[in-house]
Amino acid sequence: MAFLSARVARARISASAASAQRTRELRAAGVDIIGLSQGEPDFATPDHVIEAAHRAMREGQTRYTPVDGTPELKEAIVAKFRRENGLSFKPENISAGAGGKQVLYNALMATLDPGDEVVIPAPSWVAYAIMTEFAEGVPVWVRTGPENGFKLQPAQLDAAITPRTKWLMLNSPSNPTGAVYSPGELRELAAVLERHPHVWILADDMYEHIVFDDRRFVTFAEAAPQLAERTLVVNGASKTYAMTGWRLGYGAGPSSLVRAMARMQAQCSLNPSSISQAAVVAGLDGPQEIVAQRCAEFQQRRDAVLPLLEAIPGLSCTRPDGAFYIYVSCAGWIGRRTPAGQELATDVDVGAYLLESGVAVPEGTGYGLSPYFRVSFATSLDKLKEACRRMDAAARRLA
Ligand SMILES: Cc1ncc(COP(=O)(O)O)c(C=O)c1O
Numbered sequence: 001m002a003f004l005s006a007r008v009a010r011a012r013i014s015a016s017a018a019s020a021q022r023t024r025e026l027r028a029a030g031v032d033i034i035g036l037s038q039g040e041p042d043f044a045t046p047d048h049v050i051e052a053a054h055r056a057m058r059e060g061q062t063r064y065t066p067v068d069g070t071p072e073l074k075e076a077i078v079a080k081f082r083r084e085n086g087l088s089f090k091p092e093n094i095s096a097g098a099g100g101k102q103v104l105y106n107a108l109m110a111t112l113d114p115g116d117e118v119v120i121p122a123p124s125w126v127a128y129a130i131m132t133e134f135a136e137g138v139p140v141w142v143r144t145g146p147e148n149g150f151k152l153q154p155a156q157l158d159a160a161i162t163p164r165t166k167w168l169m170l171n172s173p174s175n176p177t178g179a180v181y182s183p184g185e186l187r188e189l190a191a192v193l194e195r196h197p198h199v200w201i202l203a204d205d206m207y208e209h210i211v212f213d214d215r216r217f218v219t220f221a222e223a224a225p226q227l228a229e230r231t232l233v234v235n236g237a238s239k240t241y242a243m244t245g246w247r248l249g250y251g252a253g254p255s256s257l258v259r260a261m262a263r264m265q266a267q268c269s270l271n272p273s274s275i276s277q278a279a280v281v282a283g284l285d286g287p288q289e290i291v292a293q294r295c296a297e298f299q300q301r302r303d304a305v306l307p308l309l310e311a312i313p314g315l316s317c318t319r320p321d322g323a324f325y326i327y328v329s330c331a332g333w334i335g336r337r338t339p340a341g342q343e344l345a346t347d348v349d350v351g352a353y354l355l356e357s358g359v360a361v362p363e364g365t366g367y368g369l370s371p372y373f374r375v376s377f378a379t380s381l382d383k384l385k386e387a388c389r390r391m392d393a394a395a396r397r398l399a
Contacts, residue, residue, distance in 0.1 A: 010133045014126045015366020016374070019351070023360040034387040035360045038376045039175065040244040041324070045279075046290050049241060052282030053275050061278050065271040068262040069096030069250070073277045076284040077250050084208075085222050087233070092255040097265055098272040100206050100236035100249030105131050106261035107202060107232055107251065108167070112137035117164045121152040122368035123327060125175045125204075129368065137166070141368050146318045150177035150327065154188045161196050168199055170220055173207040176367045176374040177327040178302075178320020180211055183218045190224035200230040206249075209240045209291045211322040212299045221252075229254055237276075240291055241283040246276040298324050301377040301384060308388035309375065313395045324378045327364070330371050336398040344398070347371035357394035359387045 013021075019037040026033045056062075069077075074091040081087040097103040104127070108118070114136040120128050122141040129139035142160045144150045157168065170189070172181040181189075193199055203220035211217045221231045236249030251261065271277070302320060309317050314332025330350045337343050338353050347370045351363040354373070364372030377384055 007134065010130070012126075012130050014130070015362035016126075018366070019360050019362040022355060026355070026360075031358075033355070033358055033360050034379075034383050034390065036375045036377075036379065036384075036387055037360055037362050038378050040378060041239060041242040041294065042378045042380070043242040043294055045243050045246070046241060046283065046286075048286050049243070049279045049283045053279040056275050056278030061274045063274060065274050065277060067266045067271055068258070069094060069271070070274070070277050070281075072281050073250075076281045077252065080284045081233075081252060085219050085233075087219075087221055087252070089252045090255075093252050093258055094250060095252075095258045095261045095265075096248065096250040096272055096277065097261075098247040098249070098269055099238060100204070100234050100251075101127060102247075102265065102269070102272075103234050103236075103249045103251040103261070104128070104202070104204070105134075106264040107234075107257070108132055108135040108137065109264045110257065110260040111166055111200070115164060116166045117162060118167045118169060119157065119160045119165060119199075120169045120368070121150075121171075123150065123176055123364060123372065124169065124171060124368060126366050126368070128169045128171075138164075140165070143369060144179075145369075146316075146329070150174065150179040150318060151181060151185060152189065154192045157189055158192045158195075161192075161199055163198070165196070165199050168193065168201050169204065170201060171204040171206070172220075173211055173217075173320070173322025175207065175323055176325045176362075176364075177318065178323045178325050179318075180215060180217070180321040181220075183223045186218065186220050186223035190220070190227055193224070193227060197230075200232065201227060203231060203233045205233060205235045207239055207323040208235060210295050210298055210324060212295070212302065213321065215321060217322075232257060237280045237283055241280070242294070243276075243280070243283070246273070246279060248272050248276040248280045298377065301381055302326070304381055305375070305377050305384045305388065308385065309391075312388065312392045314398070315391070315395070324376055326375045326377065327367075327369075327372050328361075328375055330373060333395070333398060334371050339397050339399075347373055354391065354394060358390045359394075 023035040074094040112135040118132040232253035237243040347363040361373040
């Protein structure tokens with residue numbers, strides 16, 4: 001009898017984590033690598049948020065709190081949804097956890113029985129599929145492509161739904177493509193979902209505040225209020241306030257689901273850090289200008305790096321409308337040979353070749369759509385430019 005459970009095999013390591021790990025190892029060995037795998041803003045947490053954390057510690061907010069968030073945090077989240085999304089939730093609709101990831105995990109663990117299906121547009125953040133499998137559900141990948149801006153089409157959604165479908169995962173702005181759904185596109189998907197009343201919608205709005213070109217972000221819950229009774233909105237402090245290490249995310253949805261999610265969390269980790277909760281109250285209730293300033297900085301980087309990537313022979317890009325990623329097609333490199341004579345048969349080979357050339361990127365295979373790799377522009381412009389120079393040189397060495 002094996003000591004480790006079968007579950008462990010289902011907990012695969014994500015492409016971006018594997019790429020970040022390879023980068024750390026090579027750097028430790030003295031190799032000069034530019035890492036473009038980062039899934040977090042390269043900015044500091046705002047000062048007023050850090051001060052609120054200090055205050056909370058000094059005032060003794062260092063004990064257990066209610067499992068899925070303090071009343072103050074839930075009130076701040078309710079106010080955020082009212083102010084930014086025009087949504088009216090009550091505290092009993094809110095569940096906070098150690099990151100949006102834990103909230104998603106709770107939702108899947110609380111709803112999936114073995115064999116239940118989750119529709120996941122590909123490419124997507126790989127955690128959806130891994131967590132679905134972890135909860136003994138079945139990921140149903142639906143391929144999107146550059147021809148539709150990497151957005152799920154209504155007919156595709158309709159075709160993917162079966163009597164076993166429990167959830168549709170909808171992530172806008174998207175990791176890894178930066179695709180942002182317009183209100184009209186969300187309404188078209190909602191029209192399909194109205195015909196399938198057993199399917200719930202998980203709107204992952206984690207990158208809500210990183211949208212470009214003066215686009216207004218609209219969450220699925222706002223575009224389709226008629227589906228509120230089966231919509232869970234997930235969001236968090238990680239990307240908005242550069243707080244990835246603080247681990248604080250939240251969900252908002254029907255109270256019956258939210259209660260079940262809290263029961264999952266109660267047997268796993270209890271409350272998210274009391275200090276992080278107090279800090280996020282300050283983030284949500286405080287000045288928001290810095291959020292827009294940082295979004296403008298991301299947009300500048302996108303505008304600078306996109307033409308450099310597109311000029312590299314054999315690579316092509318779809319312009320991201322949000323988040324801080326570009327999903328780069330490397331179809332033009334497939335079948336070519338490296339100077340060492342190795343054929344690039346897949347995007348995994350391309351990732352290995354780029355690493356040899358001094359650039360670390362997670363491969364598209366990990367996101368469910370090949371042959372691609374993801375470039376994160378949550379890093380300085382100087383590094384981005386140097387990385388593009390290295391990729392261009394790598395392209396020109398291919399036979
Ligand atoms: C699409 C998406 N959703 C959710 C998360 C979870 O973020 P966190 O757990 O830090 O709140 C991430 C993190 O990378 C993400 O890319």
